[in-house]
């Protein structure tokens with residue numbers, strides 16, 4: 001099929017690559033000229049495991065453009081929208097990019113039926129709003145109002161950064177939000193290889209052995225949009241729940257990791273998303289929980305659980321700085337090294353990363369901060385040049401002479417640090433990632449989250 005993907009960020013580029021891999025002709029359309037130029041040269045603008053390998057394999061089947069008129073939209077069967085929907089100050093989602101995409105799309109739609117799939121996470125009710133906007137735009141432009149044949153459906157995206165490509169080849173469900181039969185048929189045809197799992201897996205990402213078929217769930221647009229928010233809010237709450245238990249564990253002398261293990265063995269609970277530490281960040285959980293709270297408020301409701309999950313989450317960014325101050329006293333002039341800057345491992349994304357708030361607080365208290373990250377420092381230099389933090393790509397240099405080390409992101413690399421060559425210092429492990437028994441044997445003073453033992 002001919003597909004146009006609007007927005008080539010983490011979601012759009014991954015989706016476009018997968019759709020090209022399973023045999024479609026895909027055009028990537030993005031208003032960011034630098035991104036498109038890089039993609040044309042085969043350079044990826046984002047870091048995602050294995051994306052470079054698969055992209056290299058399929059990029060000859062893909063086109064890249066910044067120009068809607070060049071994307072051949074009239075001859076395109078499916079348009080996928082994956083533009084950003086960041087937070088506004090009141091928590092609501094900012095639909096500026098979506099509105100711009102709708103307008104540009106409307107100017108270029110042809111007369112044959114086009115399926116428009118929205119993958120951006122949008123406030124509940126936006127599917128209908130988007131369809132109306134496109135109609136308004138086409139009718140305003142057109143000498144033949146009402147002649148454009150299209151339908152907007154919602155297919156929320158559930159991929160996780162750090163495993164975006166894996167999640168897109170082997171998702172745990174595909175949601176189709178529409179009751180329009182021709183749209184269901186076209187969408188199902190496009191995603192049939194993913195649903196049936198009958199494509200040849202890329203060598204770098206073999207199919208999980210137990211995966212036979214990916215379930216497809218069809219529901220109305222509004223329910224599909226709400227599923228996305230509910231799923232993210234639930235996962236965010238699960239993490240905040242274990243973190244709140246961590247605060248209690250610290251007081252009563254329990255160990256939060258033992259708690260998580262004991263709880264997670266119950267299949268009704270499950271062990272995933274029970275990793276205690278300094279909490280979630282990234283482009284989704286913070287933004288989507290804020291949007292859910294804002295939507296509920298507009299409807300006269302308080303989302304008390306989701307709000308509490310947010311409160312617990314953001315308090316942890318203070319917890320780690322306070323824990324450091326408790327250990328070493330006044331932070332003014334003290335040398336602190338941060339291990340990890342991205343919001344989670346295997347991504348270069350810094351959106352709502354705990355490292356940013358933690359750096360600001362450390363700098364405010366006078367600390368001299370050095371940060372290391374295996375991939376995210378390029379973005380740190382680009383987006384946070386004035387944070388007052390020294391960005392150090394060389395891990396051994398970052399660990400040359402710290403008074404304290406704060407582990408903020410659980411990169412595998414940090415499991416292989418040769419601590420024997422690191423001077424004695426205080427180590428605060430914000431992700432309960434390191435081998436504390438060994439560190440203590442080597443003479444380090446360490447702190448884990450959710451444990452009295454330090």
Ligand SMILES: NC(=O)c1ccc[n+]([C@@H]2O[C@H](COP(=O)([O-])OP(=O)(O)OC[C@H]3O[C@@H](n4cnc5c(N)ncnc54)[C@H](O)[C@@H]3O)[C@@H](O)[C@H]2O)c1
Nearest residue numbers: 007009010011030031032083084085097100101120121157
């Ligand atoms: N990142 C994730 O893990 C994830 C997971 C699920 C859902 N989502 C949702 O998917 C959407 C996209 O997220 P992302 O992380 O890929 O965002 P992103 O910021 O990485 O990418 C968005 C892209 O859209 C482009 N863009 C903006 N306006 C445009 C326009 N008018 N026409 C064409 N391109 C335009 C931007 O230049 C950018 O490259 C968001 O709504 C997000 O909430 C993200």
